[in-house]
Amino acid sequence: MLKIYNSLAREKQDFIPIIAGKVNMYVCGMTVYDYCHLGHARVMVVFDMVSRWLRASGYEVTYVRNITDIDDKIIKRALENQETIGTLTQRFIDAMNEDAAKLGVIRPNLEPRATEFVEGMVHMISTLVSKGFAYAADNGDVYYSVKSFDGYGKLSGKSLEDLRAGERVDIDLHKRDPLDFVLWKAAKPDEPSWDSPWGKGRPGWHIECSVMGEHHLGNHFDIHGGGQDLQFPHHENEIAQSEAAHGCTYVNYWMHNGFIRVINEKDGQDEKMSKSLGNFFTIRDVLRKYEAEVVRFFILRAQYRSPLNYSEHHLDDAKQALTRLYTTLKNVPPAAVAIDWSAPYAARFKAAMEDDFNTPEALAVLFDLANEANKTKSPELAGQLKALAAIVGLLEHDATGFLQGRLADEMSDANADTHALSPADIETLIQARLTAKQTKNYAEADRIRKELLENGIILEDTPQGTTWRSA
């Protein structure tokens, strides 16, 4: 039985879908005005892993991940760049899809864009106004009245009094309550706008997810995910909007992934990677130096709710670990096997995944399996390793290709082959060394091996001949 840590209940709960055998899942995606950073990579990889596991468990999954293609920052950036909002957002949507593909992220079933659902948003806002949960202010904005919704604060564990006591609530004369949030923003001159009963304007941020979720998954669905920073206010506001509009529970299980953190140069302490702190690394930055699967492995080796510290040292470490797994697949060619969930390793893997997606534990099972496969030289066990890893989107590449660093096109943004030596050059040197070895000219053989090592090539002599890999 799958258990999921539900942010709403603050505990792990048995996962029971609304419709047997079917899972409807919505994840808050990106606001597309810049390249995705590692934090975005974590959301994409984590929920990709979740959807893969649900499917492997036999569920029919509808996975929706939205794209926010209209908001203040997008408008500002387009203006700065002197380009249209449409070209700006399309450019970064394309970039996001490229990054995601390299990370082994399967496309969600649906990727709705906010601008395609403005009509639905106007409709939901009208419903909220007519039910008394929202009001139009005299400046043309429409606000949600938080105190009209009894459950406000249930997701984030905050009470209205606590929030009012907070130091950072800004005063807005148009709001009846400082905590009220905007559903509809009156258009300023030269801003993109849509018609509405309240005049020309554009939607607030929170309403888009309520509407797109409803449109694709219904008024009540199973799982809603996103980064921890969205728990409040974004997800809290979504609940307020949707439950007030529909009069029923919005989402059963709320999942929030932890942050990527980086060391702050000033004080040496870890802090959240974020756009506002300006301390982020884009996925592209990282892929110039590391294969995407290393990044995926790095993300999955931590439990999704834990903070994850980013550093090159940690990625180097992840690369070594992944190399061990691929080395096993190289040394023990895997047989094509179907997973038998009652087999010992598969059963342990499954138990780990069912415990709130405990990927560190699941990966530990893969290493135990690799050890056993190395020991027994069993293609069957190597096949199990490959099959289980594939469920979390790992070890899906050619082992030799990975080990030789020849997956540049599909795995990284590095400029093709970084080796000074071509595979043909390497092969020639390997043959020269072999000849030297046969004449017991070990000094020459070792010289050649050293020359290769200086070019980042490590040799491995096996009973089947000499193979090489990238250092």
Place this chain on the structure above:
RNA sequence: GGCGCGAUAGCAAAAUGGUUAUGCACCGGCCUGCAAAGCCGUAUACCCCGGUUCGAUUCCGGGUCGCGCCUCCA
């Protein structure tokens, strides 16, 4: 100020009321012409103080430190 999360060996990271996590790094051995890879083995932990218990890293209380949310953020 309010609310919440965390502290595990050199690094990273899980589980667990008593029995090897796992990976990287390290040390010894096997294998190898020597290496590499692989295998075998050793070593290194559970923030501090109390409590519960036959027994706590694991449960409870307090403390210290770190992190996050309360404002746009994955």
